Amino acid sequence: MIGSSTDTHAALIQRTAAAGKAIFCEKPVDLSLERARECAAAVKRAAVTCLIGFQRRYDPTFAALKGRLDDGEIGEPEMLVVTSRDPGAPPVDYIKVSGGIFKDMLIHDFDIFRWILGDEAATVYATGSCLTDPAIAAAGDIDSTAVTIRTKKGRLAQINTSRRAAYGYDQRFEVLGTKGMLQAGNHRPTEVTAATAESVAQDKPEHFFLERYRVAYAREMAHFFDALAKGAPVRTTIEDGVKALELAEAATISWREKRIVEL
């Protein structure tokens, strides 16, 4: 179980694979795409199970949506809109070693994109701004991004993110298909509604990832052990980790060089 800081992931994956043991590693595999690919190769050579912690795929809401999409409820998917906003930015010291917002934060959204649309990116365009805290800009990063992906099949995806949503952890996406739309909404701590002289109000979304993905984390862990027990493949592989990182790298280049990146 690798839950240590990002810069230790690759070495631990390689050593664990070499020892022939199954691996559960939090995302990202590594900040360097090359290094991540080496890890994937090491895992493949060792033929060990390796689950990368894209816990969102195990979320009850997201997993149910994916299942219904696969069952054809809305026909073929055409567009994906992902809204992914944190309640607040991490400390700037963390941001400095985070690899930047695309590798640190959007890597989850890139994984969602690949998983939901079942398609790979043809082009990536990313832009962004530093709007919440000048210290983030001083660290060479941004806190607000707008990413557009066009897939090989011509499907479209837009991802909007911010390091700060005053109302909590905003984790939504929606897929438009030929026969309708499936939306994944936020989870709330309670189902209380208050109607007063001001408004009719409900709870804000769950505060942050520990609350929002509490069930997802438990299911992810259970899935890992279940897969091991059955000798079955895991749902979020190191290849998924590499692919998401490729998108994060492309987005970073697109943003920095102000150009559309082809994959």
Next chain:
Amino acid sequence: MIGSSTDTHAALIQRTAAAGKAIFCEKPVDLSLERARECAAAVKRAAVTCLIGFQRRYDPTFAALKGRLDDGEIGEPEMLVVTSRDPGAPPVDYIKVSGGIFKDMLIHDFDIFRWILGDEAATVYATGSCLTDPAIAAAGDIDSTAVTIRTKKGRLAQINTSRRAAYGYDQRFEVLGTKGMLQAGNHRPTEVTAATAESVAQDKPEHFFLERYRVAYAREMAHFFDALAKGAPVRTTIEDGVKALELAEAATISWREKRIVEL
């Protein structure tokens, strides 16, 4: 078109019927059940069209619900729960001549009951309190009521009302049927949602009946002229007015005499 004060309705209905003219009269027919029955008899003798202004039946939400219920979407209706609350009480001078809350305010809900369940009351039980303003109690009336009706077919209805809802005009009902439930929700002025550090909030319901039933009033009027043009019957007849008054009378007796009233 009779839109004058309640104490003038009966005389005007009788004179208009005698003149052989079609009648559009706001509810109630009269505060006296006997007088209301005389009016119904006069209308019948004169064979004129007479629409009583139960505008709620013409509301887009309520009418759609009724249509879907009649189409069998939830099977046979079994229970009805009506929530009917005003944003604030009328002046006490009005309350004194209003005939009491059951004839003044709940008469609409009694009509909804008859229309939605398509059944007549076997027993009526009503209780209530004066909770919002002691002046209402001093005037011999109450401002909060809880009514239960059991129908001839054994169906159940509960009506809860208040003269004061701080959040606006609360006009909801729901029908439980053998195959599901249909709910009529409040209308809002806009579909804006605000997510802030406090909550995720939407508009309060439309303020009061003039806003909430704006479309209903227009459709009611159009229906009246349409029925006249076609020589067709109107949907809310003077018999409906009499029947709703019978329920209001029964509820008043139940509340005053603290007993279950059989009809």
Next chain:
Amino acid sequence: MIGSSTDTHAALIQRTAAAGKAIFCEKPVDLSLERARECAAAVKRAAVTCLIGFQRRYDPTFAALKGRLDDGEIGEPEMLVVTSRDPGAPPVDYIKVSGGIFKDMLIHDFDIFRWILGDEAATVYATGSCLTDPAIAAAGDIDSTAVTIRTKKGRLAQINTSRRAAYGYDQRFEVLGTKGMLQAGNHRPTEVTAATAESVAQDKPEHFFLERYRVAYAREMAHFFDALAKGAPVRTTIEDGVKALELAEAATISWREKRIVEL
């Protein structure tokens, strides 16, 4: 921990109390009010902790609502409307020994009433019908009820229940106060919304009590052990069990004898 069949509760409570041990007992204390009172006396004499399993008070939504009500968010409570419907009736063999719908099913709602309004009943009126399965009527019971309680302070409560809601376990209530309303809504398995050519649809409520009150059961148990560890009182006492049973008894009499029962 007493989770055995209802007819064993009283004897087990009395023996455990006599042994000086803390008690966690599922509702109801007993079907006989007299017997339940004897149990309460035994617990009092033995001065042991006794928690009766009204798990709903530990539900995140219900508990949050109660906390906000106590904090004065909507002023003084005036009216309570409880909707409590099961997805389906238990086997008739169970119904025959259940004590009837008021003691078996509504006992939870009577506890909610006492807890939320913080007031005691002055009068109870109950009516009902057998609408879902004639076998229930043959067993001398009903499956659909409408209960009205007027409290000593003049507050009003209406409870509507059914043994069958095609759409799942419907567990809602709302409190109208002087400054607004607080509503407790149903919980859903996921937050997926599907927009298709037919409708915009969300999940049905959680299927039944094991799903809906999963968190409540865990919190109830934790509260029990926490109270024991701290020597603190429990939140749902045997006195609460007796009081809820008094209301169930009054409702049963009201229904059978077709009269308003004073307490």
Next chain:
Amino acid sequence: MIGSSTDTHAALIQRTAAAGKAIFCEKPVDLSLERARECAAAVKRAAVTCLIGFQRRYDPTFAALKGRLDDGEIGEPEMLVVTSRDPGAPPVDYIKVSGGIFKDMLIHDFDIFRWILGDEAATVYATGSCLTDPAIAAAGDIDSTAVTIRTKKGRLAQINTSRRAAYGYDQRFEVLGTKGMLQAGNHRPTEVTAATAESVAQDKPEHFFLERYRVAYAREMAHFFDALAKGAPVRTTIEDGVKALELAEAATISWREKRIVEL
């Protein structure tokens, strides 16, 4: 009042301005940006009132959101996400003379962008696909688009559109600000909710623009006459029409030439 086909707008605007009369003209001013600018100049020279029919600004929901944004409810705006989908594509013969999806359909969304963010575009990136009907591609157009605008102040906007949403006319947008988020949701024909063994379902959004913007059209017209009566400026000017067209032109170039367009 100019409500004729698009290719007649410019000539009619110029002749009406020359005649010194007030103008109400449906969007767009013209498909040619140059021609549109000439019209704006003609209107300016003649000093006549000219309202361009961006009716969405008069929609109750959108106008309320804008008012609350201007009142500072969510602080400074940072990101805008616009979802704009039609229930179905117009005939291909219309598409051929429409000027393309960006000038025909997104021109409204570009106006929303300018109005809501109160800022002008620095860069525009647009991509898209033909996913609903090959005949649209054959006509040289697309039916699904993803547009990203970065403003001069560094704010971000994403617009996603489709010519086909199986569930009706999807007209939503949301603004993230420093202190929260304001969302404009779809309008529904009724507020009926149906809970059945399948789901808990509400109405689809209003079918298309005639239904959705019924109130907006009426308010727009009233605003025009009101402005004339008072000698006041109109809210949607010919300059707004030119500016929205500039964005549509930039998006068209971005899409065709696969490049980011700077303004």
